[in-house]
Amino acid sequence: MRITQVTPFILHVPVTGNQIADSTHSITHWGVVGARIDTDAGHSGWGFTGTHAHLPGDQLITRCIATCLAPLLEGEDPSGIQRLWLKVARNPALQWIGRAGITTLAHAAVDVALWDLKAKAAGVPLWKLLGGQVRERVRAYDTDIGWLSIPDAQLVDGAKRSVDRGYTGIKVKVGSTVERDLRRLEAVRRAIGPDVTLAVDGNGKWDLPTCLRFCRGAEPLDLYWFEEPLWHDDVHGHAQLARASRIPVALGEQLYTQDAFSEFFLQGAIHWVQPDVTRMGGITEVLRVCEAAHAHRLPVAPHAGDMSQVHVHLSWSHPACQVLESIPWIKDCFEEPAEVVDGHFRLPQQPGASTTPTAGALARHARPVA
Ligand code: 0YR
Ligand code: MG
Numbered sequence: 001m002r003i004t005q006v007t008p009f010i011l012h013v014p015v016t017g018n019q020i021a022d023s024t025h026s027i028t029h030w031g032v033v034g035a036r037i038d039t040d041a042g043h044s045g046w047g048f049t050g051t052h053a054h055l056p057g058d059q060l061i062t063r064c065i066a067t068c069l070a071p072l073l074e075g076e077d078p079s080g081i082q083r084l085w086l087k088v089a090r091n092p093a094l095q096w097i098g099r100a101g102i103t104t105l106a107h108a109a110v111d112v113a114l115w116d117l118k119a120k121a122a123g124v125p126l127w128k129l130l131g132g133q134v135r136e137r138v139r140a141y142d143t144d145i146g147w148l149s150i151p152d153a154q155l156v157d158g159a160k161r162s163v164d165r166g167y168t169g170i171k172v173k174v175g176s177t178v179e180r181d182l183r184r185l186e187a188v189r190r191a192i193g194p195d196v197t198l199a200v201d202g203n204g205k206w207d208l209p210t211c212l213r214f215c216r217g218a219e220p221l222d223l224y225w226f227e228e229p230l231w232h233d234d235v236h237g238h239a240q241l242a243r244a245s246r247i248p249v250a251l252g253e254q255l256y257t258q259d260a261f262s263e264f265f266l267q268g269a270i271h272w273v274q275p276d277v278t279r280m281g282g283i284t285e286v287l288r289v290c291e292a293a294h295a296h297r298l299p300v301a302p303h304a305g306d307m308s309q310v311h312v313h314l315s316w317s318h319p320a321c322q323v324l325e326s327i328p329w330i331k332d333c334f335e336e337p338a339e340v341v342d343g344h345f346r347l348p349q350q351p352g353a354s355t356t357p358t359a360g361a362l363a364r365h366a367r368p369v370a
Pocket of ligand 1: 021022025027144201203253303304325
């Protein structure tokens, strides 16, 4: 089988309620930015990265795919995934202009497409190719009820509704003021009781003294983790926080390489490992991080930049993956949506990585690639 064509695409899909906010930004759409890889055998693979639907930025990614990555892939045998990963990631000209950012987001999209293609060619859902089913259930946690833009009363109602729908875990955004965030979290904990896991996510907004103050106040709340407390690259700060607080530290959604994760492992700066196939160089690089996390006896909770379409396959098949983020914004764009039933993800059945968009979604949400 040979790759005949690599065709980029951009979709902008509305978020729940048409607007949400965390501590750093407010968005109206989620960007699904990627490529279709066609072959002479008739199979096509689909892969994408996730963005804040900033069209000029998305067009830089699709331009990178079309002008820099497509020429490296066309004519190649798509089954040689590791070799093609190195061909892109270690290409001297590309490496010179980016070992993170746009070039890696573009790489993520094509790597996911190659895995989708490989699973389709084998006629199996991706989780089978990744080693097969290792667990009976994949527990989901609900992020879509916890946005910082949601007023206090609605936050508590949403948390209760989520538990009523069967979720055993939720995540609430923090990063406004310590006092307001603690008040909101106390109300949520009272409403959901002690048995539902409650995680918080700061999106890297606070400094170390603010995080320490928050953690002192939050100790009675039994938080499952404190996600991205500090700036994404601050290994030393996270190590200090991890030592000073009893609340587990989670991070990884903004890290691009296994080397970046290694630093956090080596410095004891991370408890929950959150790689993202749409941020790193695809499934190929995330598998390396999952293996490293497992070797350090640390649990993985993938960040869902793909809104869990791909990560659900990893979660069913990798022993380190303990729980998976659930946000429903883009699921209905795909032939096999990542569905949560009674708080747990359904096991995908169709061949591939669950990344094939429906014709309807392509027609409705497409934006110009340039
Ligand atoms: C939504 N999930 C996150 C999204 C999300 C951000 O704007 O970008 O909140 O990536 O932190 O855990
Ligand atoms: Mg996060």
